[in-house]
Amino acid sequence: MLRQYLNILLITIYAGLPVCLNEYLNRPCDYVFAAVATGTLICPFVLFPALSGLYALLLGIFLYLPLWADVCHLLIYQTPLNSSSLTGLLYTNPQEAVEFIKNFLHGPILTITLFTLVWIITAVICISRTAPYRSPFIARGLAWSVLAVSALHLWASYIFIEDRFIPLRIFLNVKQLLQNDRELQKLRQEQKDYNFAPITSLLPNNEKQTYVIIIGESLHRRHMQLYGYNRPTTPRLSARKDLLAFNNVTAPHAATLPSLKEALSFADSFEATPEETKGSIIKYFNTADFTTFWLSNQYLGGLLDNQIALWGNEAAFTRFINHDYWGEHAAPFDQALLPLFKEALQNPAPKKLIILHLMGSHIQYKQRYPNNFAYFSAPTASAQEVAEYDNSVLYNDAVISAFLSELEKQTGIAALLYISDHGQDIEDTPESCHCHTPEKNTPPMLEIPFILWLSPEYKQKRPDLAARAAAALNKTYNTRDFIHTVIDLAGLSNRDFQTGKSIFSSDF
Numbered sequence: 001m002l003r004q005y006l007n008i009l010l011i012t013i014y015a016g017l018p019v020c021l022n023e024y025l026n027r028p029c030d031y032v033f034a035a036v037a038t039g040t041l042i043c044p045f046v047l048f049p050a051l052s053g054l055y056a057l058l059l060g061i062f063l064y065l066p067l068w069a070d071v072c073h074l075l076i077y078q079t080p081l082n083s084s085s086l087t088g089l090l091y092t093n094p095q096e097a098v099e100f101i102k103n104f105l106h107g108p109i110l111t112i113t114l115f116t117l118v119w120i121i122t123a124v125i126c127i128s129r130t131a132p133y134r135s136p137f138i139a140r141g142l143a144w145s146v147l148a149v150s151a152l153h154l155w156a157s158y159i160f161i162e163d164r165f166i167p168l169r170i171f172l173n174v175k176q177l178l179q180n181d182r183e184l185q186k187l188r189q190e191q192k193d194y195n196f197a198p199i200t201s202l203l204p205n206n207e208k209q210t211y212v213i214i215i216g217e218s219l220h221r222r223h224m225q226l227y228g229y230n231r232p233t234t235p236r237l238s239a240r241k242d243l244l245a246f247n248n249v250t251a252p253h254a255a256t257l258p259s260l261k262e263a264l265s266f267a268d269s270f271e272a273t274p275e276e277t278k279g280s281i282i283k284y285f286n287t288a289d290f291t292t293f294w295l296s297n298q299y300l301g302g303l304l305d306n307q308i309a310l311w312g313n314e315a316a317f318t319r320f321i322n323h324d325y326w327g328e329h330a331a332p333f334d335q336a337l338l339p340l341f342k343e344a345l346q347n348p349a350p351k352k353l354i355i356l357h358l359m360g361s362h363i364q365y366k367q368r369y370p371n372n373f374a375y376f377s378a379p380t381a382s383a384q385e386v387a388e389y390d391n392s393v394l395y396n397d398a399v400i401s402a403f404l405s406e407l408e409k410q411t412g413i414a415a416l417l418y419i420s421d422h423g424q425d426i427e428d429t430p431e432s433c434h435c436h437t438p439e440k441n442t443p444p445m446l447e448i449p450f451i452l453w454l455s456p457e458y459k460q461k462r463p464d465l466a467a468r469a470a471a472a473l474n475k476t477y478n479t480r481d482f483i484h485t486v487i488d489l490a491g492l493s494n495r496d497f498q499t500g501k502s503i504f505s506s507d508f
């Protein structure tokens, strides 16, 4: 008898623990939901005692393992599992896989893993070894009623539970990803099979060349000291005498995806179909025998709905270090890309295109910089938000400068081009929304920095372009045509390239 009571206690704890843990992770806790879910999970033990062991094992696999994955993810990346991480996991590359495994080989994770496995195995053995006993009629009646009510409740609040109950959320996400997979593979294959017309180069094929494109985020140039802002937000870049800061460059749209979709391909509309956007900047440089790198601190998302990430995956070396959707929780600071950038620079390939995609000044601003960059502050909430934005610009100044210092150590032809994907409307005035949205497109949302650095060797080998660039500082340009400018910068050409669309061109 005592054994049976102990077994009931064990079953209750075993079924209730993952539910309570799930509630704990989904704060604020819903205790009613936790109690109903635990009660429901216990019912099959009451109704089918002979299958107790098997059912306990199924709970271990379908309840405990997803929660274990979620807890590990939370410990490693400070954010719960999301579609971005699952995509990363499904389409991982060798470098990412190694890093992922390394992450799992640290103390707390190993302890949790071991504890989970021991707990599941012990519970399954204990539950299955207790001789099957027939529950009283009244208990079985109650169990059927609870199951019936729960089934109704589950049906009625399906979406609520889907979002809230981690195991279900993970399974549904994976199901969605696998469903998308076939379409994605088709798209990837089409991108792979797409060929640009032959590309010619002004420079000999063995000439050492390094082109670095830094894509910033939500940076309105008028918040940069370099562009005349009254706060010292770019002390490092402003101190340099070898930068060309273009004054009249705008983004095509006030949102990341549509803006970059046009900037990084030959597509002229952000509504361009995948068919029209097969040829990206990465593909172009791959075709021209460049070794390409895509190093991103932005979200990966579901690849099917993120054309930019899909292009990023075409690079010879692709890394997405941000495991959080929009970094609402704790995205890495942009400087975390620096070691990867150094690795890319050390790669012995003679011709390289390195694209860095930053989190820059994306909302929430104060999560974009470490505490030692909290330099500006203000007394009112609105002004404080502007101050935090400016702190993110100050940090961005340090990040860009760090990348530039590394690039400067390189020999050979080198160039760095920095743009922001779009701007941000951020002033301490009642009209300013402190946002960017394609519905409004106010000038601050579109006015972006556009900064060029050329190595001494570049200037020596291509004095013509260097001179034209220096003379183009006040030209009006839209980054819709950005791909043409980058191709021009690298001295490449084919029938897709239109000189008139490069800001560095004499035809512009």
Ligand SMILES: [Zn+2]
Residues within 6 Å of the ligand: 217, 218, 255, 256, 257, 421, 422
């Ligand atoms: Zn953006």
